[in-house]
Amino acid sequence: MSPDDAHLGDLLERARAGDRESLRELVRVLNPVLWRVARAQGLAAEDAADVVQTSWLELIRRLDEIRNPRAVTAWLITATRREAWQRRARSRRDADDPAPYLSAAVDDGPPPDARLLADERDRVLWRHFERLSERCRDLLRIVAQVDRPDYTVIASAFGMPHGSIGPTRGRCLTKLREMLLADPAWSM
Amino acid sequence: MDDPLDREILSRIARFDPPPPDLDDRVLFALALDDLDAQVARLSAEEFTGSGARAGERTRTITFDADSRTVMITVVERPDNLVRIDGWLAPAEAAQVSLRFPEPAPARTITADSTGRFVFDEVPHGLAQLMVHGTPSVVTPSLAL
Numbered sequence: 001m002s003p004d005d006a007h008l009g010d011l012l013e014r015a016r017a018g019d020r021e022s023l024r025e026l027v028r029v030l031n032p033v034l035w036r037v038a039r040a041q042g043l044a045a046e047d048a049a050d051v052v053q054t055s056w057l058e059l060i061r062r063l064d065e066i067r068n069p070r071a072v073t074a075w076l077i078t079a080t081r082r083e084a085w086q087r088r089a090r091s092r093r094d095a096d097d098p099a100p101y102l103s104a105a106v107d108d109g110p111p112p113d114a115r116l117l118a119d120e121r122d123r124v125l126w127r128h129f130e131r132l133s134e135r136c137r138d139l140l141r142i143v144a145q146v147d148r149p150d151y152t153v154i155a156s157a158f159g160m161p162h163g164s165i166g167p168t169r170g171r172c173l174t175k176l177r178e179m180l181l182a183d184p185a186w187s188m
Numbered sequence: 189m190d191d192p193l194d195r196e197i198l199s200r201i202a203r204f205d206p207p208p209p210d211l212d213d214r215v216l217f218a219l220a221l222d223d224l225d226a227q228v229a230r231l232s233a234e235e236f237t238g239s240g241a242r243a244g245e246r247t248r249t250i251t252f253d254a255d256s257r258t259v260m261i262t263v264v265e266r267p268d269n270l271v272r273i274d275g276w277l278a279p280a281e282a283a284q285v286s287l288r289f290p291e292p293a294p295a296r297t298i299t300a301d302s303t304g305r306f307v308f309d310e311v312p313h314g315l316a317q318l319m320v321h322g323t324p325s326v327v328t329p330s331l332a333l
Binding site for chain 2: 020023024027028031032035039045047049050052053054056057058060061063083087090121122125126129140141143144145173176177180
């Protein structure tokens with residue numbers, strides 16, 4: 001087990017005992033990743049937020065089933081992916097009668113909003129970012145969200161070995177850099 | 189090991205699709221309930237009706253499904269910037285229903301009628317969470333009213 005796992009495990013133990021600050025910290029560390037997991041399943045923003053909440057509610061209900069607190073990250077990520085998948089399956093089934101939030105669902109995370117894309121460098125970056133592999137896009141989006149990259153959490157989200165996250169991140173970032181530096185619109 | 193360009197790229201990517209700024213608060217609010225054994229109801233449908241051109245016209249209907257029951261609510265905008273929640277439990281039951289708010293606002297609890305209908309009126313906008321008491325109790329995720 002890595003120190004990160006142990007840290008999150010400690011937080012869960014203290015949250016179980018009723019320590020609100022530990023719960024707050026646990027939510028703060030894990031939410032950006034759970035958000036990406038839900039979005040990567042193609043859910044609209046409101047649905048993704050709802051699915052993240054539902055997964056936490058299930059976690060609290062089933063705390064006793066989690067014998068090893070260090071497994072909390074993997075448990076939550078699996079629960080979020082399953083919830084998101086079910087939500088999307090339901091929205092497809094109901095497609096004859098599309099509610100507004102369902103029709104807003106997209107396949108690969110939405111483009112940034114128009115206000116952001118008013119920035120020329122953002123526009124150029126987005127154009128090249130979209131050309132990366134799906135794996136690179138997902139990984140870079142998660143890495144970008146967490147201020148102090150927690151490779152344990154990210155490895156759980158991707159089902160990748162802990163040791164390969166760093167090199168993969170490096171490869172994806174290098175590829176993006178090369179595309180950007182070759183683009184006169186970026187170098188301006 | 190990141191140089192300034194890496195950092196610029198990542199900070200721009202982070203702004204593409206960040207979690208909603210209130211996501212942590214919504215989660216913590218939903219988790220701060222007393223009954224940890226409650227069944228979790230999933231949002232299964234949400235629909236907006238009315239043009240919204242005039243206050244009081246726009247309504248939102250939300251359906252939550254739990255294993256043991258379905259809860260449907262309609263959120264109606266009032267002219268005074270409060271909302272009314274018309275709810276319906278299926279199967280019909282005169283169960284106690286609570287509406288929780290973030291602290292320090294106290295929760296409101298009412299009893300549904302024998303057809304499963306209940307009303308919360310003059311509810312402020314903001315976060316709220318519904319709980320239907322019973323065996324088992326049922327909770328919804330937090331709602332942004």
